[in-house]
Amino acid sequence: MSAAAVRLPGDPPGGRRAVMVWSIGVAVYFVAVIFRTSLGVAGLDAAERFDVGASALSTFSILQLLVYAGMQIPVGLLVDRLGTKKVLTIGAVLFTLGQLSFALAPSYGMALAARALLGCGDAMTFISVLRLGTRWFPARRGPLVAQLAGLIGMGGNLVSTLLLARLLHGVGWTAAFVGSSLAGVVVLVLMLLFLKDHPEGQAPEPVKPSGPQGLASVRGQITAAWREPGTRLGLWVHFTTQFPMMVFTLLWGLPFLVEAQGLSRDTAGELLTLTVLSSMTIGLVYGQIIARHHKARTPLALGTIALTALLWAATLGLSGDRAPLWLLILLCIGLGTCGPASMIGFDFARPANPPQRQGTASGIVNMGGFVASMTTLLAVGVLLDATGDNYRIAFCSIFVLEALGVTQILRLRRHAARRERERLVASRVEVVHVPA
Numbered sequence: 001m002s003a004a005a006v007r008l009p010g011d012p013p014g015g016r017r018a019v020m021v022w023s024i025g026v027a028v029y030f031v032a033v034i035f036r037t038s039l040g041v042a043g044l045d046a047a048e049r050f051d052v053g054a055s056a057l058s059t060f061s062i063l064q065l066l067v068y069a070g071m072q073i074p075v076g077l078l079v080d081r082l083g084t085k086k087v088l089t090i091g092a093v094l095f096t097l098g099q100l101s102f103a104l105a106p107s108y109g110m111a112l113a114a115r116a117l118l119g120c121g122d123a124m125t126f127i128s129v130l131r132l133g134t135r136w137f138p139a140r141r142g143p144l145v146a147q148l149a150g151l152i153g154m155g156g157n158l159v160s161t162l163l164l165a166r167l168l169h170g171v172g173w174t175a176a177f178v179g180s181s182l183a184g185v186v187v188l189v190l191m192l193l194f195l196k197d198h199p200e201g202q203a204p205e206p207v208k209p210s211g212p213q214g215l216a217s218v219r220g221q222i223t224a225a226w227r228e229p230g231t232r233l234g235l236w237v238h239f240t241t242q243f244p245m246m247v248f249t250l251l252w253g254l255p256f257l258v259e260a261q262g263l264s265r266d267t268a269g270e271l272l273t274l275t276v277l278s279s280m281t282i283g284l285v286y287g288q289i290i291a292r293h294h295k296a297r298t299p300l301a302l303g304t305i306a307l308t309a310l311l312w313a314a315t316l317g318l319s320g321d322r323a324p325l326w327l328l329i330l331l332c333i334g335l336g337t338c339g340p341a342s343m344i345g346f347d348f349a350r351p352a353n354p355p356q357r358q359g360t361a362s363g364i365v366n367m368g369g370f371v372a373s374m375t376t377l378l379a380v381g382v383l384l385d386a387t388g389d390n391y392r393i394a395f396c397s398i399f400v401l402e403a404l405g406v407t408q409i410l411r412l413r414r415h416a417a418r419r420e421r422e423r424l425v426a427s428r429v430e431v432v433h434v435p436a
Contacts, residue, residue: 017199018136022145024187024195025132026152028088031183032125033156034164035099035118036064038180040157040250041165041269042173044258049173050108054255054389058381061251063112064119065374069367071123076363077218080356083197084128084135091128092191094121096184103177126153127362130346134358135198140291143347147287150343151280157249158276165269225361229416230352234365236412237301238345240405242369244308244398245338247376249275252395260391261322271332278336286340290347297344298413302406304341307334309402316392342369351420372401 039046039060047057079087098118105111126149133145167176225231248256249272257268289296311334315323323331345365353361376397383394 021194021196022129022132022136024190025084025088025129026149028092028187028191029125029129029149029153030156031187032091032095032122033153034160034180034183035095036122037157037160037250038099038164038177039064039115040254040272041161042168043251043254045168045173046111050111052108054384055381056108058251058377060112060115061377062374062381064115064122065250065370065377067116067119068123069370069374071120072127072363072367072370073222073360074363075124075127076359076361077221078124079128079131079359079363080221084132085191085195085197087124088128088191088195089188091121091124092184092188094118094124096121096181096188099177099184100181103174103181127359127366130362131359132197134350134355139350142350143290143343144287146343146346147283147290147340150339151283151287154276154279154283154339158273158280161249161269161272161276221357221360222364225349225353225357225364228349228352228361229412229419230348231361231364233409233412233416234345234347234349234352234361235368236345236405236408237348237368238342238365239368239372240402240409241301241304241338241344242342243338243372243376243401244312245275245279245335246369246373247380247398248272248335250373251377252380256391256395257328259389261328263328271328274329275332275335278333279339280336282337283340283343286343290344294347297347298409301341301344301409304337305402305406307337309399311335312395312398316395345369348416348420351423352416372405376401 043057046060047053050056075087095118098114098116098121101114101117102111105114129149130146133149134142137145164176164180167179170176171179247253253272253275254265254268257263257271258265261268263271286300289300311327311331315327315331318327345368346362349361349365350358379397380394383397384391387393
């Protein structure tokens with residue numbers, strides 16, 4: 001019997017019902033990504049609206065990602081205990097209020113608070129969607145389902161790049177952001193009506209008691225997930241692969257292309273769109289490769305890191321002030337590999353942790369890329385102000401974090417692979433002893 005045909009005890013059946021329920025959860029994540037990346041096409045407008053410089057502008061995204069990253073472990077614990085629907089509902093309410101508040105904010109301080117609220121709600125979406133996938137689809141489908149979720153999320157980035165950018169310059173700031181916030185209301189209603197945490201008869205284990213015992217359980221769950229080398233390897237893979245694209249599409253890509261490279265806003269927007277389309281296409285390829293060849297995870301991650309580093313080095317290292325358009329196109333296509341590669345981090349953490357710890361482990365992994373993104377967003381903003389908007393120096397901060405991440409990946413990969421082999425042998429033994 002092939003590995004793909006093995007049905008583990010309690011494995012969800014999948015099917016059309018699973019696709020429908022999962023699609024609703026992914027739609028919530030899709031809208032959250034639209035709201036998260038909306039500042040990427042509005043960065044120059046926000047700087048003018050609130051009369052702020054590069055450092056203050058980067059604070060919008062830094063605060064949003066700081067809240068997002070800080071919420072990952074608490075959200076993972078909440079998902080494991082409360083279930084997907086409750087956590088997604090809270091998240092949808094928060095990110096919708098955040099987007100609406102950002103539209104109406106009269107001052108820089110109020111706008112900062114709105115982005116923090118949006119980040120809090122956004123933080124509750126992706127881990128919930130990953131958990132939904134593990135509850136509704138067989139384990140062997142995990143890598144592909146996770147990549148598809150990330151791919152559809154990239155579609156949200158595409159909407160903000162194309163539609164929101166046009167609305168912003170067509171109807172103005174307030175109307176564009178208020179109108180976009182209505183999408184949050186739509187997915188909230190769909191979720192309340194149709195979303196279910198798990199198939200019938202496959203409810204998770206009962207929630208642990210609250211109080212001192214519950215707190216001890218929380219600490220134990222976090223500690224147990226962190227001790228798994230697969231969880232830590234997943235964190236560092238996510239840390240090192242995600243942030244180059246995130247920094248580019250979330251805030252600094254448009255200013256870099258317009259101010260440093262002399263492109264028009266329309267051309268810069270097309271290049272940002274190319275990055276998103278590249279990510280969506282490559283996500284399908286990576287998902288299929290990993291589903292068929294599990295050992296390809298580390299080479300894919302390291303190859304993506306090497307590619308992005310090489311393209312950034314070529315773009316920033318040219319003797320002239322501006323890179324040729326063909327190189328900028330290659331850079332944007334190459335950055336599209338970052339999102340799919342970051343999903344590989346979850347493929348290391350998933351087999352390293354039992355089902356009741358999946359949310360917690362995913363939260364730890366998901367912190368990685370957003371901590372790296374937050375750090376780089378701040379570094380770029382500070383260096384731009386310190387160097388008189390020298391983007392070449394500012395973007396060199398990318399190489400520092402990539403070097404740190406690669407060091408940790410190389411340190412952890414063998415230990416994680418050994419532990420995963422041990423768990424695989426143990427699971428096969430369990431399948432053999434399951435009564436027919």
